[in-house]
Amino acid sequence: MHSRARITALSAAAACLALALTACGSGGSDNAGVEGETGTEDVTLSVGTFNEFGYEELFKEYEELNPNVTIEHKKAATSNEARDNLTTRLAAGSGLSDIEGIEMDWLPELLQYSDQFADLSDPAVEGRWLDWKTEAATTEDGQLIGYGTDAGPQAVCYRADLFEKAGLPSDRESVADMLDGSWQDYFDAGKKFVAASGGTAWFDSAGATYQGMINQVENAYEDNEGTVIATENSEVKDIYEQVLQASVTDGLSAHLTQWEDDWVASFQSDAFATKLCPGWMLGIIEGNAEGVEGWDIADVFPGGGGNWGGSYLTVPAQGANQAEAKKLAEWLTAPEQQIKAFESKGTFPSQVDALESETLLGQTNAFFNDAPTGEILANRANAIDIRPFKGPKYFPINDAMQQALTRVDVDKTDDPASSWEKFVTAVGAL
Amino acid sequence: MAVTDRVQSPPPNSHQRASRDRSVKRLAFSQKVSKWDVKLSPYLYISPFFLLFAITGLFPLLYTAWVSLHTWNLIGGQGKFTGLENYEFVLAQPFFWNAVGNTFSIFLLSSVPQVVLAIAIAAVLDANLRAKTFWRMGVLVPFVVAPVAVGLIFNNLFADQAGLFNELLTGVGLDPVRWHSDSLASHAAIATMVNFRWTGYNALIFLAAMQAIPRDVYEAATIDGAGRLRQFFSVTVPMLRPTIIFVVITATIGGLQIFDEARVFDQAGLGGADRQWQTLTMYIWELGWGQRNFGRASAVAWLLFLIIVLIAMANFLITRRIASQGGRR
Numbered sequence: 106m107h108s109r110a111r112i113t114a115l116s117a118a119a120a121c122l123a124l125a126l127t128a129c130g131s132g133g134s135d136n137a138g139v140e141g142e143t144g145t146e147d148v149t150l151s152v153g154t155f156n157e158f159g160y161e162e163l164f165k166e167y168e169e170l171n172p173n174v175t176i177e178h179k180k181a182a183t184s185n186e187a188r189d190n191l192t193t194r195l196a197a198g199s200g201l202s203d204i205e206g207i208e209m210d211w212l213p214e215l216l217q218y219s220d221q222f223a224d225l226s227d228p229a230v231e232g233r234w235l236d237w238k239t240e241a242a243t244t245e246d247g248q249l250i251g252y253g254t255d256a257g258p259q260a261v262c263y264r265a266d267l268f269e270k271a272g273l274p275s276d277r278e279s280v281a282d283m284l285d286g287s288w289q290d291y292f293d294a295g296k297k298f299v300a301a302s303g304g305t306a307w308f309d310s311a312g313a314t315y316q317g318m319i320n321q322v323e324n325a326y327e328d329n330e331g332t333v334i335a336t337e338n339s340e341v342k343d344i345y346e347q348v349l350q351a352s353v354t355d356g357l358s359a360h361l362t363q364w365e366d367d368w369v370a371s372f373q374s375d376a377f378a379t380k381l382c383p384g385w386m387l388g389i390i391e392g393n394a395e396g397v398e399g400w401d402i403a404d405v406f407p408g409g410g411g412n413w414g415g416s417y418l419t420v421p422a423q424g425a426n427q428a429e430a431k432k433l434a435e436w437l438t439a440p441e442q443q444i445k446a447f448e449s450k451g452t453f454p455s456q457v458d459a460l461e462s463e464t465l466l467g468q469t470n471a472f473f474n475d476a477p478t479g480e481i482l483a484n485r486a487n488a489i490d491i492r493p494f495k496g497p498k499y500f501p502i503n504d505a506m507q508q509a510l511t512r513v514d515v516d517k518t519d520d521p522a523s524s525w526e527k528f529v530t531a532v533g534a535l
Numbered sequence: 536m537a538v539t540d541r542v543q544s545p546p547p548n549s550h551q552r553a554s555r556d557r558s559v560k561r562l563a564f565s566q567k568v569s570k571w572d573v574k575l576s577p578y579l580y581i582s583p584f585f586l587l588f589a590i591t592g593l594f595p596l597l598y599t600a601w602v603s604l605h606t607w608n609l610i611g612g613q614g615k616f617t618g619l620e621n622y623e624f625v626l627a628q629p630f631f632w633n634a635v636g637n638t639f640s641i642f643l644l645s646s647v648p649q650v651v652l653a654i655a656i657a658a659v660l661d662a663n664l665r666a667k668t669f670w671r672m673g674v675l676v677p678f679v680v681a682p683v684a685v686g687l688i689f690n691n692l693f694a695d696q697a698g699l700f701n702e703l704l705t706g707v708g709l710d711p712v713r714w715h716s717d718s719l720a721s722h723a724a725i726a727t728m729v730n731f732r733w734t735g736y737n738a739l740i741f742l743a744a745m746q747a748i749p750r751d752v753y754e755a756a757t758i759d760g761a762g763r764l765r766q767f768f769s770v771t772v773p774m775l776r777p778t779i780i781f782v783v784i785t786a787t788i789g790g791l792q793i794f795d796e797a798r799v800f801d802q803a804g805l806g807g808a809d810r811q812w813q814t815l816t817m818y819i820w821e822l823g824w825g826q827r828n829f830g831r832a833s834a835v836a837w838l839l840f841l842i843i844v845l846i847a848m849a850n851f852l853i854t855r856r857i858a859s860q861g862g863r864r
Contacts, residue, residue: 192610512809515715515808518808534630
């Protein structure tokens with residue numbers, strides 16, 4: 106494997122030589138490059154994105170507004186692919202696009218190498234985003250490494266038809282009332298549902314539900330200095346036990362692992378009745394549950410607000426056109442443009458002004474029983490008041506935790522106690 | 536070369552002495568060149584391979600050893616020198632030994648049936664069939680499919696709840712197999728993907744070797760009254776011995792480095808929540824790319840290298856024994 110990274114690096118370097126004409130220079134690694142005149146010289150800017158950022162039309166618009174700029178779009182199919190590309194080329198020191206899209210989840214580790222990114226902080230963009238969105242991309246000494254694009258405020262998606270069959274209230278408002286409160290309230294409603302549902306589970310997976318809960322804990326795995334406290338933190342253990350109690354002992358889980366084939370197929374078979382859903386999940390549910398009627402979305406999230414996912418645009422310090430790149434990134438992430446991207450691909454904005462936009466608030470979704478999804482998700486975004494601290498080891502630890510839950514919930518190879526022991530060992534090995 | 540011309544060229548009359556001196560010098564030099572030519576040229580001709588190997592094989596190998604002696608982050612780069620600490624750490628990890636076990640289990644489950652099946656298929660293809668080329672090319676089709684694509688298709692078949700195999704099993708009243716939970720079942724599923732891809736390829740290698748067996752040996756066997764089955768076991772298989780050794784060695788090297796099929800067996804790609812099917816190369820990937828710890832990943836890479844060297848040596852000894860047996864026959 107090691108040699109493969111080097112080959113990639115070598116070929117990246119080779120590609121650099123071959124394409125010396127384009128914007129592939131390995132420039133100075135100092136951040137000062139952001140200063141500079143823009144809008145005069147002809148320049149080609151490359152932009153690396155993944156999945157759907159909804160930028161295709163916007164690029165054309167920008168090129169018309171700025172005749173000196175040509176934009177080259179490099180689109181990766183999955184975020185994993187984009188992440189491998191990013192880290193390999195960061196390590197190689199060359200080959201990155203002038204603007205690289207990154208996912209919120211990668212921030213903790215990238216913030217450690219903030220000198221590899223241009224400082225994008227600028228009075229012009231102050232207050233543009235929700236506070237937690239900007240804070241997550243800011244280093245301790247105030248460097249902003251990325252401009253926020255979309256966000257993932259979470260609501261609860263549910264099957265109104267199955268609720269009705271089990272004798273629970275099924276319209277949006279009553280469901281929101283019923284689930285409003287703590288996670289225990291959510292699980293209690295689940296127990297009532299499962300008792301009457303005849304085999305349908307309450308939620309899809311212990312891991313996904315845990316994710317919603319742990320994102321409301323400020324210091325779950327690490328204290329603010331980055332010391333690992335995951336295995337001693339009673340909050341973590343309590344949530345772990347609460348989720349497994351609900352999933353396995355109370356039988357509320359459909360025992361699925363998110364993203365696996367079985368999980369995808371389960372949307373067609375009434376396997377579960379509720380699902381925690383950030384804005385971008387709506388499209389995924391609609392795709393997986395094609396032909397299934399009854400999905401709806403309630404303006405509620407147990408335990409307060411919660412965010413899952415969302416992206417940023419960064420300007421790598423190795424780029425040769427940092428000033429132009431910063432200008433483009435600033436334009437793309439402005440509220441007006443984000444609304445256009447939202448209309449095009451449904452990427453829910455993280456910009457304060459965009460949350461009040463008429464277009465956004467007027468959005469309804471036919472698949473979810475014509476629910477006002479724009480308004481619901483905007484409410485959910487405003488309900489987020491905790492920004493969980495995610496240090497450099499957050500993701501490996503969270504990964505180990507997800508596997509611990511899967512061992513008990515899905516694989517049934519362990520009981521909660523022995524799986525916790527394995528989790529402690531895994532965290533110790535990081 | 537031009538050496539002979541120079542030797543025979545007569546020195547001019549004037550300045551004879553000086554000229555002769557020069558001629559002798561020249562002779563000596565050209566002789567040297569000629570000697571070098573004879574001695575060095577062959578090495579020069581084969582050098583491209585070794586230069587390429589030095590750059591893409593040897594250098595990474597040594598550099599990996601260097602990396603394995605340091606703390607080393609994928610992005611941050613070189614840290615402090617730690618000696619053998621990475622090796623000590625890795626060898627104490629249950630996941631490492633689990634990965635060693637999984638690797639051998641998947642290797643055996645794939646290699647053994649693969650070789651047996653490939654020989655059987657080759658024997659059938661060697662028979663007098665209609666549309667020979669069609670059948671022979673047909674067995675190679677799975678090899679053309681990219682391993683990741685194979686993985687996607689088989690994933691669908693092996694899904695625990697919605698997969699075709701489990702639906703068939705429950706359809707005839709059997710218990711569904713927990714492909715993604717049970718360690719051995721997951722190994723069998725991954726081995727199936729490997730076999731699907733490589734059996735046809737190996738069958739063609741065996742087929743080529745079978746066709747090189749002189750037909751008069753079979754005629755003699757027929758006259759001696761040996762049936763088809765007896766001929767297969769007493770003539771074909773013994774004559775295939777060197778080819779079998781070749782296939783076993785390549786299957787060993789490939790089997791110990793198994794990655795793609797196991798990695799795409801679920802979405803997370805780490806080898807299961809309890810690492811039921813994590814192989815050594817996947818463990819390297821987890822350490823290097825998941826945890827960004829190149830020091831430890833490199834240590835595992837070197838341990839894997841040592842394991843492969845050990846097995847190659849064992850292979851070599853067995854091969855020598857078989858070869859000498861072959862000589863005695």
